[in-house]
Amino acid sequence: MGSKAAPNQQEDYNLKDTKPQLGERWPHGGVRGGGGWISSDRATSTYDLVEQMFYLYVRVVKAKDLPTNPMTGSCDPYVEVKLGNYKGKTKHFEKKTNPEWKQVFAFSKDKIQSSVLEVFVRDREMVARDDYVGKVVFDMNEVPTRVPPDSPLAPQWYRLEDRHGDSKVKGQVMLAVWMGTQADEAFPEAWHSDATSVQGEGVFTIRSKVYVSPKLWYLRVNVIEAQDVEPLDRSQPPQAFVKVQVGNQILKTKLCPTRTTNPLWNEDLIFVAAEPFEEQLVLTVENKVTPAKDELMGKLNLPLNVFERRLDHRTVHSRWFNLEKFGFGALEGDKRHELKFSSRVHLRVCLEGAYHVLDESTMYISDVRPTARQLWKQPIGILEVGILSAQGLQPMKTKDGRGTTDAYCVAKYGLKWVRTRTIIASSNPKWNEQYTWEVYDPCTVITLGVFDNCHLGGNEKPASGGGARNDSRIGKVRIRLSTLEMDRIYTNAYPLLVLQPSGLKKMGELQLAVRFTCLSLANIIYLYGHPLLPKMHYLHPFTVNQLDSLRYQAMNIVAVRLGRAEPPLRKEVVEYMLDVDSHMWSMRRSKANFFRIVSLFSGVISMSRWLGEVCHWKNPATTVLVHVLYFILICYPELILPTIFLYMFLIGIWNFRFRQRNPPYMDTKLSWAEAVHPDELDEEFDTFPTSKPQDVARMRYDRLRSVAGRIQTVVGDIATQGERFQALLSWRDPRATSLYIIFCLITAVVLYVTPFRMIALVVGVLWLRHPRFRSKLPSVPSNFFRRLPSRADSML
Incomplete structure (x- = not known):
């Protein structure tokens, strides 16, 4: 029997409305001190989609004229910032009386239990206790409050005091102390008092960061022909083919049908390349001697930046390239050096930036812009997301014998990835971080995922008992922008659901505040009648097999490049955010897509x-x-006809009352995740290729899964088209439904006043028009229909 959820448990899987205390705009810009507001002409802060969290910031800049130790004759200084039970230390310098630290410490106001802040300057000793140099004491009631976008508080020189508070100690330290919020520029790089248990390199993995996906290009290699290619055995003409490699991507042409030294192929090989280009194009011409043996006849190495960049459909000129010969010139005086013409290959190669490189490997597109920035248009809106908190997170690992979770959140939209800071040992972490994206098309999806940080440098062990050191996935949320009303703040708690081999499990809830601000309503309406993707997608489309391969390669490139950042965005995180396994066979997904069609x-x-x-x-x-x-x-x-259109207009108006008020979320019933059979889960979580021992069963099983996976995708696409028809009048996309019912009203009026024969004549002439008068681009109704939302966004 399948693992069905209890009736009261179903409520936990639903979206919940929340009413967080979102931050309000300050009444004035400026620094607020004990005597009130210090006025400023600067703009007010707009960090208003999160709850304000106040921190005490201490910026330790440098020191000068520090006294030396009478015993050693030198000074190895460092600074210790103490606030109650919390202590933070800077790095130390050896034998330096004028050190520069430039380090910021942040103490959460909610955890402050002391009325004074003490800043100690100490001299590090290797054997004995660290020597006391001096200190500076601040009264917490006198610390000013700074509100961005005001300029940073200027640091000041403070004289060091001795243990008794007298300024008799030689030396000064430059400090800045202020009370601020998480909107402060110093927040991301600051040392936080709630992360004192993190040691070593783990400190870098807990900070919030913004990442940018590499700029991806399609590399189109048109292998036309070759001349004068000769095998080692010249008694028999070669049966040649070309192998092209870019990084770890390898593609081959078909065998030339005739054995000749001047083979002809005229095949296109498509690769994905990331800028800045680190790989080279490596081309080899090989001879198929036997089915198990290939012979190398020539090689060519070319850097990618020498190729033309095509931004439109203009023709790229072909070029001849000389090949490096193999097997020739090994002996001095070899007669083959006397050949008048060398072997060469005819290629047409270009980098295509007019395409949208699918770096997501799924249908959940978050960016429809081409790679070439010259083809970008003006943004039509602003997306603001406040990542507030999470509640009820499950323990993901054990530390010191107890379950714990060190959670962080990742959001991905367009080329911009963001990562919140890691909250240590908390099942109810509060991030309260706000991020902004420019929106170029409303029919896109933002993805947010929550993960457990397993790279903090401690003795953590996965809760499952395994030895893996991967960041564990806690759950994911997808939001389609076109389903959001403009300029409205959505505050909801989204369920974090993960399907495991043991069944569906709720890992907690993610609380978000989302706002989609429109910059130009006219531009949004204009977009609904234009192609979703760049022009080259329709003039020179790729095959299904090419798209699958390109998506996979693009995902690998993005994962590698983001994994080289500091802190790295690890491969398991990138793969989960990009739904890399969405095209794999799953009986559960196939059932879900089937019932989506049935519901239509x-x-x-x-x-x-x-x-x-x-x-x-x-x-x-x-x-x-x-x-x-x-x-x-x-x-x-x-x-x-006018009655039909008028009827649809009335249905659309009637359905306005029942429109969905909240963004879509992961639907467990739609995903067929509640009643999934354990055997089906075992199959879904099986490796690919399968881990079954029998070779024949493995081959047949993999073949079945491959074919069934394609059928599953096709069924899902059919369901998507049907659900888009339903979305015409369901108000899931308020702007699209508004446009459609207005169109229905205008059409009804026109059909009432126009003779039916005239309408039939015009429609027939347009339908039967000559191909010369037809555009290769999709029509306005087709573009409008493709932009309509489907329930695929709610699939788990």
């Missing part, structure tokens, strides 16, 4: 039942009205 026919079934009731006079009044309407339409056939 529910309206047709309801209509047939209603017609049956009409025919059987279940409701005499309704049947009489249907007869009257039928006779009217028979007598006046020109009223049929």
